Amino acid sequence: MKQIEWGYLIVSYLFLGGLSAGLYCVSALAALLHANGHDSAYKRIARLGALLAPWPVLIGSFLLIFDLGHWYRFWKLFVRLRWTSPMSLGSWLLIAFSVVAFVISSPGSRKMNAGGYSPKSQGNFAFCKS
Amino acid sequence: MATHNKRYVMVIDSKKCIDCKACVVACRAENRVPLRYSRNWIAEEHRGEWPKLLAAFEPGQCQQCESPACVRVCPTGASYQRPDGIVAINESECVGCRYCIIACPYDARFFREDKGVVEKCDFCVQLVDRGEIPACVKTCPSKVRVFGDLNDPDGPVRQLLERRRHLTKKPEAGTSPQIYYLL
Numbered sequence: 001m002k003q004i005e006w007g008y009l010i011v012s013y014l015f016l017g018g019l020s021a022g023l024y025c026v027s028a029l030a031a032l033l034h035a036n037g038h039d040s041a042y043k044r045i046a047r048l049g050a051l052l053a054p055w056p057v058l059i060g061s062f063l064l065i066f067d068l069g070h071w072y073r074f075w076k077l078f079v080r081l082r083w084t085s086p087m088s089l090g091s092w093l094l095i096a097f098s099v100v101a102f103v104i105s106s107p108g109s110r111k112m113n114a115g116g117y118s119p120k121s122q123g124n125f126a127f128c129k130s
Numbered sequence: 131m132a133t134h135n136k137r138y139v140m141v142i143d144s145k146k147c148i149d150c151k152a153c154v155v156a157c158r159a160e161n162r163v164p165l166r167y168s169r170n171w172i173a174e175e176h177r178g179e180w181p182k183l184l185a186a187f188e189p190g191q192c193q194q195c196e197s198p199a200c201v202r203v204c205p206t207g208a209s210y211q212r213p214d215g216i217v218a219i220n221e222s223e224c225v226g227c228r229y230c231i232i233a234c235p236y237d238a239r240f241f242r243e244d245k246g247v248v249e250k251c252d253f254c255v256q257l258v259d260r261g262e263i264p265a266c267v268k269t270c271p272s273k274v275r276v277f278g279d280l281n282d283p284d285g286p287v288r289q290l291l292e293r294r295r296h297l298t299k300k301p302e303a304g305t306s307p308q309i310y311y312l313l
Contacts, residue, residue, distance in 0.1 A: 004232055069226015069246030076206045087229045088205035
C-alpha cells in the first residue's frame with residue numbers, strides 16, 4: 001500500500017475540527033442541563049461553547065483547502081454532491097456544521113439569548129465574568 | 131462497424147517479459163511523464179536458493195477496473211470511466227485531494243507535485259481514440275502485451291483468454307480489474 005504522508009495542515013485540521021466539535025457538544029449538553037433547571041453556570045458554559053465553536057473549524061477548513069493540489073479549484077467540491085465519495089460528503093458536512101455553528105453563535109439565536117441574556121447590553125464576553 | 135459496446139482490456143504474458151523497461155520509457159515519452167514518476171513499472175521477483183534461482187518479471191500499471199474505487203471516491207468527478215471501460219482523469223477537474231491514490235488497491239496513481247493533479251495510466255486514450263494501440267503495447271519487443279476489445283468475439287484478446295489460463299490481480303479488492311495476466 002502506498003503510504004500517504006499527512007502534513008501539518010491535515011494534522012492541524014484534525015485537531016481544530018475536533019476542538020470545534022467538542023466545544024459544540026459541550027455547549028449543547030450544558031444548554032440541555034440548563035433547560036432542565038440546573039445551575040445557571042451551565043448557561044455560561046453553553047454560551048461560551050456556542051460562541052467559540054465555529055472558529056477553529058473555520059481555520060481548519062482553510063487549512064484543508066490549502067492542502068489540495070489546486071487550492072483555487074476547491075469550489076469544484078461544492079458543484080455537486082457525490083455521495084460515494086467520502087471527500088465530497090466530508091466537505092458538505094463541514095459546510096453544514098459551520099453554517100449551523102455560526103447560526104447558533106449569532107447574537108440573535110435562542111441559545112445565546114437563553115435566560116434573557118442580551119449581548120447588546122453587556123458586550124459579547126460579559127457572560128464570562130460572572 | 132461493430133455494433134457491440136467496446137470494452138478495452140489488456141492481456142499480459144509475464145513469462146515473456148525480459149525486463150527491458152521499453153514500455154516504461156515509451157509511456158514516459160508518449161504521456162510526458164517526468165522522470166521521478168511512472169505510470170507503469172516492472173515488478174521483479176527473485177525466488178529460490180543458490181544455485182537454483184529464479185527471477186520473474188511482471189509488468190504492472192493501472193488495472194482499468196470495471197468498478198474502479200478511484201472513481202467512486204473522487205469528489206469532483208475528475209476520475210471517470212468511459213463507456214469503453216477506460217478509467218481516465220480529467221485534469222482540469224482534479225483538485226488534487228489525493229483520495230484516489232489511497233483508494234487504489236494497485237498503487238497505480240501518483241500525485242504530480244509540478245501540476246498539482248493526480249495521474250495514472252489511461253491506456254493512452256489519445257492514441258486509442260485515433261484507432262491506435264497504447265505506446266507500451268506498440269513498443270514491447272517481446273510481445274508481452276496484447277491490447278484489444280474484450281467484447282469482440284474474434285479479437286485477439288478473447289482468443290487468448292479463451293485458450294489460456296489467466297488471472298487478475300487482487301480480485302478480492304472487488305474492483306474487477308481488467309488487466310489479465312496469463313499463467
